[in-house]
Amino acid sequence: MRVDAKDMGTDLKSVLITKEEIDAKLAELAAKVDAEYAGKDLLIVGVLKGAVMVMADLARALSTPVTMDWMAVSSYGAGTQSSGVVRILKDLDTDIKGKHVLIVEDIIDSGLTLSWLLSNLGSREPASLEVCTLLRKPEAAKVAIDVKWIGFDIPNEFVVGYGLDFAEKYRNLPFVGTLAPHVYGG
Numbered sequence: 377m378r379v380d381a382k383d384m385g386t387d388l389k390s391v392l393i394t395k396e397e398i399d400a401k402l403a404e405l406a407a408k409v410d411a412e413y414a415g416k417d418l419l420i421v422g423v424l425k426g427a428v429m430v431m432a433d434l435a436r437a438l439s440t441p442v443t444m445d446w447m448a449v450s451s452y453g454a455g456t457q458s459s460g461v462v463r464i465l466k467d468l469d470t471d472i473k474g475k476h477v478l479i480v481e482d483i484i485d486s487g488l489t490l491s492w493l494l495s496n497l498g499s500r501e502p503a504s505l506e507v508c509t510l511l512r513k514p515e516a517a518k519v520a521i522d523v524k525w526i527g528f529d530i531p532n533e534f535v536v537g538y539g540l541d542f543a544e545k546y547r548n549l550p551f552v553g554t555l556a557p558h559v560y561g562g
């Protein structure tokens with residue numbers, strides 16, 4: 377069954393990026409990642425929980441053999457604003473020293489989560505450390521981050537779907553949509 381904005385009642389304001397657009401973009405990104413890491417061992421690190429969908433779909437679009445690990449950090453809690461305080465809820469299972477590591481994210485909003493992650497993982501001495509994110513909000517950046525692969529730059533609005541939640545809901549929507557302000561008290 378296809379879920380679309382109508383099925384969400386009035387919770388969604390609009391569909392920003394369709395499933396088809398996400399699929400096409402991930403194929404493009406996967407080709408670039410394949411080219412970069414040809415002949416190398418690559419560990420992709422998904423940032424739970426938001427990046428679950430991107431990890432699953434990007435990993436399957438890659439030709440490069442990869443290993444996968446996960447980190448859980450949280451800075452948003454149940455709200456729509458980053459608290460700026462990043463907590464590790466689950467650390468990597470593997471030692472990344474000397475490995476080529478690619479962090480996979482669903483979204484870079486303020487950039488605070490990723491900035492913290494890059495310095496945390498960077499201090500573990502990986503052979504290389506890069507970032508691939510499906511979404512980025514350029515207008516929301518509070519810190520500058522060097523991001524190698526970006527799927528879509530989006531407006532500074534709270535989005536849900538394809539892994540992204542509001543109060544843990546809407547992660548399973550197959551597209552990215554904007555939330556109606558009344559849902560989060562706007």
Ligand SMILES: O=P(O)(O)OC[C@H]1O[C@H](OP(=O)(O)OP(=O)(O)O)[C@H](O)[C@@H]1O
Pocket residue numbers: 423424425426427449450451452453458481482483484485486487488489490540541
């Ligand atoms: O650039 P920032 O402003 O730091 O925001 C981006 C981060 O916020 C979200 O995670 P969240 O803390 O909501 O956890 P979740 O993935 O479990 O929803 C998202 O998945 C990113 O990891």
Ligand SMILES: [Mg+2]
Pocket residue numbers: 426452453540541
């Ligand atoms: Mg969240």
